[in-house]
Amino acid sequence: MPQEPLHLRGHHLLCAFGFRGLGYGREFVENMERIVKVFFAPEGVEIELLAGPDDICGACPRLQEEGCGQAADAEPRTRARDIAVLERLGLKEGERRTSIALRGLVARRFDPALLRRTCAGCGWLDKGYCEKGLEAFQQKLSRGDGAGVTTDKTATTAFSRKERRERKERQEPG
Numbered sequence: 001m002p003q004e005p006l007h008l009r010g011h012h013l014l015c016a017f018g019f020r021g022l023g024y025g026r027e028f029v030e031n032m033e034r035i036v037k038v039f040f041a042p043e044g045v046e047i048e049l050l051a052g053p054d055d056i057c058g059a060c061p062r063l064q065e066e067g068c069g070q071a072a073d074a075e076p077r078t079r080a081r082d083i084a085v086l087e088r089l090g091l092k093e094g095e096r097r098t099s100i101a102l103r104g105l106v107a108r109r110f111d112p113a114l115l116r117r118t119c120a121g122c123g124w125l126d127k128g129y130c131e132k133g134l135e136a137f138q139q140k141l142s143r144g145d146g147a148g149v150t151t152d153k154t155a156t157t158a159f160s161r162k163e164r165r166e167r168k169e170r171q172e173p174g
């Protein structure tokens, strides 16, 4: 029987590269950890692309019936970001691709510096994790070993002592 695809909203294809065990509470972090691991698994999985709440949002305490409840206009703004990411990747909401194809596409089409524009307003942006994570993945790809890497490895080698401490504190940007 075919497996259900993973459902990811467009901009979460970027967030996956910067995830370092931080988030909006334990349930959210554990769920995201599991999803990021699946996203970077060497064997790949099928992913259905969304521009609305997805499998990551499903464990977020800020999720409301109408979508992201982080601020009054959070869902329309987040949806616009999803669509911008998908357009840059040449994809549309509802399409399915493998995680392997999506990882490669993000790495080819997103210069890390572009996140400054695409992710403007995100509380995680200034930490720099996402730009660093994407850059590290691109370097692995250029060495020919990117298809099978997980961010676990990337993150562990990239973490400074200060970042490990921050990780423990599980900070939540506003």
Ligand code: SF4
Binding pocket: 011, 012, 014, 015, 016, 018, 115, 118, 119, 122, 123, 124, 125, 130
């Ligand atoms: S800056 Fe925010 S929206 Fe952009 S990839 Fe990082 S967590 Fe995701």
